[in-house]
Amino acid sequence: MTLLTLKDFAVTRRGRDILRNVSLSVCPGELVGIIGPNGAGKTTLMRAALGLIDHNGQSTLAALSARERGRAVAWMPQQREIAWPVNVQTLVTLGRTPHLGTGQRPSAADQAAVDRALERMDLQSFRDRTATRLSGGEQARVLIARALAQETPLLMTDEPIAGLDPAHQIATMKIFGALAAEGKSVMVSLHDLGLAARHCTRLIVLDQGGLVADGPPQDVLTAERVRVTFGINAFLQNTPEGLIFQPLDVVA
Numbered sequence: 411m412t413l414l415t416l417k418d419f420a421v422t423r424r425g426r427d428i429l430r431n432v433s434l435s436v437c438p439g440e441l442v443g444i445i446g447p448n449g450a451g452k453t454t455l456m457r458a459a460l461g462l463i464d465h466n467g468q469s470t471l472a473a474l475s476a477r478e479r480g481r482a483v484a485w486m487p488q489q490r491e492i493a494w495p496v497n498v499q500t501l502v503t504l505g506r507t508p509h510l511g512t513g514q515r516p517s518a519a520d521q522a523a524v525d526r527a528l529e530r531m532d533l534q535s536f537r538d539r540t541a542t543r544l545s546g547g548e549q550a551r552v553l554i555a556r557a558l559a560q561e562t563p564l565l566m567t568d569e570p571i572a573g574l575d576p577a578h579q580i581a582t583m584k585i586f587g588a589l590a591a592e593g594k595s596v597m598v599s600l601h602d603l604g605l606a607a608r609h610c611t612r613l614i615v616l617d618q619g620g621l622v623a624d625g626p627p628q629d630v631l632t633a634e635r636v637r638v639t640f641g642i643n644a645f646l647q648n649t650p651e652g653l654i655f656q657p658l659d660v661v662a
């Protein structure tokens with residue numbers, strides 16, 4: 411069983427090839443980090459896979475109806491604007507929308523899913539706070555909670571830990587790891603290669619719209635790959651705790 415399959419997947423915008431020839435599958439139990447320099451195509455890959463932008467080739471998610479897709483994948487985009495001054499509880503409950511019939515009010519089971527998401531993101535004490543009055547990092551955690559409340563087999567999220575403090579970055583990556591350990595999957599674009607190396611079960615590297623590496627972090631994040639794709643020299647060491655990665659310098 412796969413949660414997402416892309417076959418010969420490509421995106422062209424304004425006559426430019428932004429994504430070329432990407433084929434991959436995501437299975438249950440994976441925490442997949444999507445990494446690559448600015449402009450490599452990470453956001454484009456996820457948005458097109460969801461059917462939000464035009465593409466060529468196949469995406470099993472894009473082929474679903476909007477309602478089926480809402481039950482198959484939760485999407486947390488990079489833009490984190492919270493438009494309405496609703497409280498946190500109400501905002502996170504919006505994550506249950508794909509599970510509700512037209513005009514149907516959230517049930518006790520929906521409320522339990524919201525409670526689980528709030529607890530996972532350590533937000534129980536924020537329940538009644540107005541979402542627009544929270545700090546940027548707190549708002550990010552609320553939006554992750556909304557995606558978690560959707561309780562889909564796959565969570566796709568674009569730079570979710572940007573702007574979080576170190577403790578909440580690590581905690582969030584651990585939550586994603588726990589979801590994978592439960593048999594769900596998470597696809598997450600990241601610029602922090604240290605956290606990607608440490609927490610992801612698999613890394614997909616994009617460079618100039620092409621998939622240039624796909625595999626376990628220790629196979630993908632080699633000194634050579636980091637130099638060629640990211641233009642940096644880094645300290646890399648395999649430890650029992652996983653791969654340790656520390657960027658050191660820009661390649662001259």
Ligand SMILES: Nc1ncnc2c1ncn2[C@@H]1O[C@H](COP(=O)(O)OP(=O)(O)OP(=O)(O)O)[C@@H](O)[C@H]1O
Pocket residue numbers: 423424428446447448449450451452453454455
């Ligand atoms: N609507 C658009 N029209 C034309 N080009 C676009 C459009 N959207 C994105 N691009 C281009 O597509 C390329 C990939 O963009 P994308 O946002 O997917 O990169 P990214 O890897 O997510 O980058 P970042 O790390 O900076 O967020 C970039 O060169 C970008 O300028």
